[in-house]
Amino acid sequence: MKHDFSELRLDRVTRRFAGAGGHAFAALSELTITIRRGEFVALLGPSGCGKSTALNCIAGLLPLSGGTIQLDELRIDTLPPEKRGFGMVFQNYALFPHMTVRRNIAFGLRMQGVPGSQIASRVKHALKLVQLTGQEHKLPGQLSGGQQQRVAIARAIVIEPPLVLMDEPLSNLDAKLRIETRAEIRRIHRELGRATIYVTHDQDEALSLADRIVVMKDGVVQQIATPHEVYAQPANLHVANFMGYRNVVELDIVREEGTRVELSGPDMRLVGTRKQMGPGTRAVVAMRPEEITLGEGPDGRNTIVARVDNVEYAGRDSLVDVITSSGTRLHVRATSSPALGDEVRVHVSPERVLVYPVA
Amino acid sequence: MLLLFIYPFIYGLALSFTPPKGDWLANYRTFFTSDHLWPTIWTTLKLALPATIVNVGVALPIAYKMRIKSSYQRWITTILVVPITLGTVLIAEGMLTYFGPKGWLAQFLQYFHFYDGSIRLTHNYWGVLISLVISGFPFAFLLILSYITGIDPVLARAASTLGADPFAQFRHIYLPLLAPGLAMCFCLAFVQAFSVFPSAVLLGAPAGPTRVISIAAYEAAFEQYDYSLASAIAMIMGFVQLLIVAAVLGLRGFFYRGPVSGGKG
């Protein structure tokens, strides 16, 4: 067991399960990533994308079907979970229901054979860190969901693991508590500086917490990048879809010049930016509702004429659905609310029209 | 319906205090002074306690090993439910044929010279004990298995990430959470073994070493037609069972009781 490291290297980590009809399917295929000391990495994707499988493989709860995991020079993928010494926070907390908060937190230290006096002081410190001082004699069943989650976090970090693994730790909390606990996790990470791998299906969580995000789909990594990059420059259409690019339109390619592409359809002409190369004379553009604005663009370029079909008031702004003459529906976020049936013009800057090959 | 169960009990209790001759405690005095009555309690305990300890003690590690749902878990449970449903009478008949001095087991042991002396596993203490294991072990196993599979396996996984090896996971996670279930299982298995009747008659030596308390009660009722004494014996039998159950469940009070999952579902 090591208490610190400079690099955790996952090399083509693969996990196959027996699927229907005896066919093995890869829940995780060839995940390769190097995680640096103190880094916060989020594995992001819809359920069934392989992100939890990846986490369980790193924790040692699932054996690998292929690939290696190395902690600096030490190969760890053959070690059982109890020898890896990583701290893990489970989705349903997995607190031991028969132990008090104190004994739950002390469990890992007891297993390591840490002397009693040290256990007491370290548990006390951990309780303070998660702001649960005074609750140490309660059983998990007597705590609220948020408190249980903080016990789970304290239990994972008290053993001073080189790496903390978190499996959707906020998914069982209500919306308000989720945002609070998110901030808490961020603060604890900052204070301890432990490398953390965080699994989630919520892009907001990943964006707000992580230094780097790994976007996954069907067991395959789609993009590994900083939150800003994943948000603004999705590597492919899947990532774009997942990051809230709700407007997806298939168009003909008219001209291509480097990454700049001119496209046209029956009722729109757009200039966009190529994100992923692909064959064919057609392409898909992806645009965020927030980045389409009502009104004409400079020189009338990248402007689409459409009719207002639906307006949803959303407080600070409105969600406006518009339909072009050929029936393409676009979602637009607008600060003003146009009337139903009005003909409007919307525009979007060429940098924010992302062009992907047809799926 | 309730009446059907409660009334006989009350009636039996009343009947046991109204013997045909003597004062109201005469039956109980007879039981505790008669040489062929009160030792039956020890005879029964000598059979029931070892059988229960063996059944629960062996069933626990095996059930723990098989806690993960798999196709053979389903198979084993199905196979084990067979001896339970067949019941003690059939088991007794089977044992007479199979474990008897000319049965396959004796032949097998002698053929391979594992044991050359004469083998007597029927019509004595061992025959009854074996039959109690045959009918009691599957019962204990299935009961414990249903308790174990009710414990969230994520707890053991959490313990393993915290450095607990499989043995420590069992000791610190499974065992404490199982304790109430184990106590319950022990009670039920014991109560069943304590009331052993058909196999004690058919497989044991009902006149001597396996003259269990239920035989004494049966004889009093249906051979001497002394229903009053029989009821008294049945009451004593129920009382001893209750005593053991109360003792075990009292011990259970020291253990954690509550949900066995690790948080909100």
Next chain:
Amino acid sequence: MRTPWLERVWTGLLWGLMTLFVVNIGLMIASVATNSFARRWLGTWLPEGYTTNWYTAAWREFQLGDVLWVTIEVVFAVVFLALLVGVPAAYTLARRNFVGKRLLMLLFLLPLMVPPITYGIPMATVLYKVQLAGTIWGVILANLIPAAPFVILVMTPFIEQIDPNLESAARVFGANTGRMFLHILVPLLAPGILAASLLVLVRTIALFELTFLTAGSDSQTLVVALYYAVFAAGVRAPQSVDAMAMVYMAVTLVWLLIALRFVNPTQLVSRVKEHPQGAM
């Protein structure tokens, strides 16, 4: 810290024990089966010859025709009456709250916890007093005692998983209690009722003590007849007794196999898990 070597020995030991147990049970049943077809079998691996005569002999000697008929009568009457009593009772216990509910639950559980022979003797005494003992009605009544609570135990979780709103909806649309029961609950509870009746059926066929204590010569069920046959083993040829044991086994196993298609094996024993609060 345990070595993998120790771990393997331990696993092997457990599997060995389990296999030993299952193999011996299997051989035990096999030896009964072999003996029932044996012409003569004395101290050899296999009998000298095979015959089915013992079955006809057993059928004649033990009046198996009558016994089987009694068994069928008793078992189906018990299943029917247990459902009739148990399902509404389970419904009441699951849905309504009243003073003494916990006590009532405990009383219902008692016949399942207390072994039959303990309460069978006082009960037989009562039945003799009211002159029901020895008749088929006495046997049915006696078997009903553990059967009805068992139905309640099995049914309670099934009832609890039905959304009470469904019943309210039926009432809103004008169904009275009886019709609501018939049109809404019975169809929804069908799987539970099926499971409960099969479980009661299998258990009643195999339940020895109560029938033994209350049955007369013409109200014996198969198990009791088998017991008497084994008890008087010297009188009859052992093959003939084994033939009868096979008949009994066949009857039980057929129903067991049918039951196992619909219920989990653990349900046959685990009376506790279904209703932890009641049992604790």
